[in-house]
Amino acid sequence: MTKCIAFHSYKGGTGKTTLAANFAALLALKGNRVVLLDFDVYAPSLQSYFNTDPKKWINDFLFDNAQVEDVIVDFTPTLTHVNKRNSIDNSVFSKGKEKAAGQNILNGKLWVGFSNSKKEEIYKLEGGSSSKIQVLRKFIFLRELLSSDYQADYVIIDTSPGIRYWSINALAVADIVLLTLKMGDLDIAGTRKVSEEIYGTFTKFGTKSFLLWNRVAGYCVPHNFQNLTPTATSGMLASDIQSGANIQSDFGQDHSSNSMSSSMMEAQQATERDMKSFLSNETGMEVISAIPCYCDIQFSRKEYLTVLEHPEHPFTNQFNMLVDAVAKI
Ligand SMILES: Nc1ncnc2c1ncn2[C@@H]1O[C@H](COP(=O)(O)OP(=O)(O)OP(=O)(O)O)[C@@H](O)[C@H]1O
Ligand SMILES: [Mg+2]
Structure with a gap:
């Protein structure tokens, strides 16, 4: 059965697109059939992670x-x-025992x-109420x-921040909603509002x-982290290092x-720990994962998929845990 997961937030710039794109790529690397949809229809930006110039858009389908298929x-x-190219040791990504380490052929998709970010396309989506319902039906x-013809294991949706018509529609078709909050710019009142309303x-x-x-602050890892850190546990959350949670065997053995x-x-x-329980108490939602802030991702001039380009990065490790946690829901 297809699991549909929407990435949403109250405020903009919390990391939805970065997290949704990496999440989808990692799921595919782990052998799943994944469809990633840019449904931040008011300000799409997913394209920059895939270095592409699409000829047809979701808007054309709608x-x-x-x-x-277009x-x-x-x-x-x-x-x-x-x-x-990265000669990834697929033991990092393998799902179950079916893939041998070092095998490079993907079972996932x-x-x-x-x-489309053109302003006339955005206006069209905001059209009169009769056309809006028609377009909503097409979206459903x-x-x-994607479930029937593509047999997707996962549909991942990147949404627009806040309470807007198309964000709410994206949330309505989701089985799981992941609401991102950015440290240093926590909007507790706004988050509680979307949670309740x-x-x-x-x-x-x-x-x-x-x-x-x-x-999450405190883990800034320089660009050439590989050469500078004694183990890949550097840059991982303190709680995960302490518990040894899911750290891959080929790095981080010596905690x-x-x-x-x-x-x-x-x-x-x-x-x-205090922050997680504060956030849960204040918003009524459990914190499924905490992702550290990494300088090399934050200050990169170009967006890229860290889980793909840097399988040994602590961000990828953290994402492995997130993907496993979501798979259990
Ligand atoms: N864990 C992280 N560490 C460092 N930088 C991050 C992290 N997560 C996201 N970023 C950076 O934060 C910036 C904003 O991220 P992103 O565009 O994904 O946010 P967004 O919620 O999709 O924004 P918008 O609401 O405008 O669509 C990007 O430059 C991204 O590279
Ligand atoms: Mg975005």
């Missing part, structure tokens, strides 16, 4: 100007290509649908097609919602040698 682009070859039909309605009908606490001293780690761990 307005009956294109078939689904707007859902197969990016599996790109994934396979980068996978091979990644398709991506992009949204798209979700169905919007998610509350959907959770009554079975949607699950969680907080995704992003850009005692990571760069954070134990007293620093305890202090950081206590702060994270």
Whole structure:
């Protein structure tokens, strides 16, 4: 059965697109059939992660100007290509025991649908109420097609921030909503508002919602992290280092040698624990994961998929845990 996951937030710039794109790519690398949709229809930006210039858009499908296969682009070859180039040890990504370490052929698939950023296309989506309902029906039909024709294990949707018509529609078709909050710019009141007023309605009908606490401070890793850190546990959350949670066997075995001293780690761990329970209490939602803020991602001049380009990056490790946590829901 297809699981549909929407990335949403109250405020803009919390990391939705970055997290949704990496999440989808990692799921595909782990052997799943994944469709990633840019449904941030008011300000689409997913394209920059895939270095592409689409000829057809989700908008064309919604307005009956294109078939689904024209707007859902197969990016599996790109994934396979980068996978091979990096000679990824697939034990990092393998799902179950069916894939041997070192095998480079992907069993998973990644398709991506992009949204048109032209202002007339955005206006069209905001059209009169009769056309809006028509387009909404087509959107629901798209979700169905991805299950039936594409046999997607996962449909991942990037949404627009806040309470807007098309964000709410995207949330309505989701089984799981991940709401991202950015450290340093937490909008607790706004988040509580979307949780109570919007998610509350959907959770009554079975949607699950969680907080995704992003850009947690204290882990800034320089660009050439590979050469500078003694183990890949450097740059991982204190709580995960402490518990040894899901750290891959080929790095991070010696937890005692990571760069954070134990007293620093305890202090950081206590702060994270307090913050997680504060966020949960204040918003009524469980924190499913906390993703550290990494300088090399934040200050990169070009967007890229970290899980693909840097399989050994602590961000990828953290994402492995997130993907496993979501798979269990
Ligand atoms: N964990 C992280 N560490 C460092 N930088 C991050 C992290 N997550 C996201 N970023 C950076 O934060 C910036 C904003 O991220 P992104 O565009 O994904 O946010 P968004 O929520 O999709 O924004 P919008 O609401 O405008 O669509 C980007 O430059 C991205 O590279
Ligand atoms: Mg975005």
